[in-house]
Amino acid sequence: MTLGQVGPAQSEYLYHFTGRNGDRPVWVPEDIRDASPPERLDVILREERFRAFAPFGAEAAGAGASGVPCLCFSECPFEHLDHLIRTGRFEPWGVVTTREKVHRRGGGAVAYVPTDVHEAFVKAKLGHWAVRTEKDSSWLHEREWRLPLPAGSHAVGSVQAIIVANAEWRPSRVGTGRWIDGVTGLEEPGPVSPHAIECDDYPRLWRESAVWVWNAEAKNVTRYEPGELC
Template sequence: MAKLELGVVGPAQSDDLYHFTGRNGSRPTWVPEDIQRMTPQERLECILKEERLRAFAPFGTTRACVCFSESPPDHLEHLISMGRFSPWGVVSGRAGLLGLGGGAVAYVPDDVFDRFKARGLEHWAVRTGSDSAWMHEREWRLPLTKDAVRISSVRAILVGDPNWRPSPVETGEWIDRSTGEPAPGPDGSPRVEQVKGLPRLWRESAIWVWDAGSGAVVKHPPGALC
């Protein structure tokens, strides 16, 4: 894939795009109830375990999208402190999202939104007005023709608790408990079991911990919080 030339990025912009797993407010009724009932931590845990981002149609659209918020450091503090978003999720970059066919949405009046919709492009626009006040989110979307996108890596994982860890998952490796030695695989012996460990994305990604006191993220390199 050719390298994308993004041009100049000013201080009001950011190369960090946050897919928050916790947003306070209503959700589309077509999002499964079991997902709606999850905590932000549980949704993040599912992403790390499954290594995929699930897509749903945002309000006013029928096209499934994975949604992100563009946030420089000060704006991230604003989004979290105003209570609309929780500090849990994954962080991507603009080049990666653009390379997959994603991009920033347009914030437009109702009559312009109707023109987007008439051309089947309403997933690229958000209405403005008293009943749709979301310009502060600075939303980006990745439209999909399926219900999820696989992720092999992320820029960072955002968490709101430095002591939180995702639940262990099966690693595909096996061990003989009686000797502590690796085993080639299950052989029917009760002594041989599959090794469990932290999800790969957690082990291989930077972990950004939200510090409510300072209103900033503390950035840890990959492996530091394993």
């Protein structure tokens, strides 16, 4: 599947940031709201799963979490990624995918519309496909995409890249299913002896994906090939 030409102001890249400055929806679980951006990214890499929630403004006022759950992404060329981060709305932590992957699963770009048109989207139960463009809703620079999904968690097969704010940061290590004898160092078929130790490693997504590191001083991004920061 192809979405056709991509102009210089567009990008094949879509960014799911794990930190966004502003209010947190009260219908998102407290442990997620209270977690830091790197902590949220760590969970995604460790569990290889996204969790979808209803976005702001998708339902009439007071409807709470009754809107359609979505995964949300921002589109911009790699050369403009520093602009998205420098605006102060997003923290440089998250994962990168592509428009084609999101579109193939039923996602797409949202409409940026005036309040009265946005209300029509909401009344038609399509509020998750629109964002208001008013003084108190200034998000045009983000060029948002949304992927509607059932409530709950959803598997992450692969990602284009992982964004971090520190080249020294590493995700939590996870079990590999391989076991060794802690005394002899010999491999075991499982925890069959009292000295058995499960080997651990960085999560698969970290090992297999490119890593893009934000340099706050230089205000740019350095790209590392898969495995370079393992």
